[in-house]
Amino acid sequence: MALRAELREIGIEALGMETAEDAGRALASGTxxxxxxxxxxxxxxxxxxxxxLLRRVPSILIASRTETxxxxxxxxxxxxRGNEIVAVLYRPVRIGEIVERVRDLLxxxxxx
Numbered sequence: 001m002a003l004r005a006e007l008r009e010i011g012i013e014a015l016g017m018e019t020a021e022d023a024g025r026a027l028a029s030g031t032x033x034x035x036x037x038x039x040x041x042x043x044x045x046x047x048x049x050x051x052x053l054l055r056r057v058p059s060i061l062i063a064s065r066t067e068t069x070x071x072x073x074x075x076x077x078x079x080x081r082g083n084e085i086v087a088v089l090y091r092p093v094r095i096g097e098i099v100e101r102v103r104d105l106l107x108x109x110x111x112x
Contacts, residue, residue: 003037006099012106024049033057035105037098040069040088054085058105060098061088 007014015033017023020043027049036053040063044050053059063069071088087101 002095003098006095007102010099010103012102020044020047020050023047023053027053035059035102037062037102040064040071041067042069045069045071056084058084058086060101060105061085062093062098063088063090065090 004014004016015026015031017026024047034057036057036059038044038050038054038059038061040061045054061071063071071085086105089098089101
């Protein structure tokens with residue numbers, strides 16, 4: 001919630017999804033974000049809709065230093081089967097750092 005509020009405060013339209021299914025429904029309705037910030041969990045990263053999203057949209061993953069999660073393969077131009085993960089930030093991470101990364105992505109024209 002705090003991240004979404006910070007992004008909105010600086011004029012970035014930010015949507016919040018609680019589950020992979022919520023995000024899948026949003027994508028199915030035609031909503032395609034310019035950037036995504038995702039919790040790196042097995043539930044989220046194992047979801048087909050989320051894997052599709054990671055292949056299409058520049059993404060920032062927030063990961064735990066203590067929980068083991070299989071991160072997706074890095075971007076691949078050769079076969080197109082990689083992803084658009086541009087950063088993995090490990091907790092503890094400041095909201096301001098995430099906001100700055102999102103701003104950088106949008107400023108560089110990383111749009112879906």
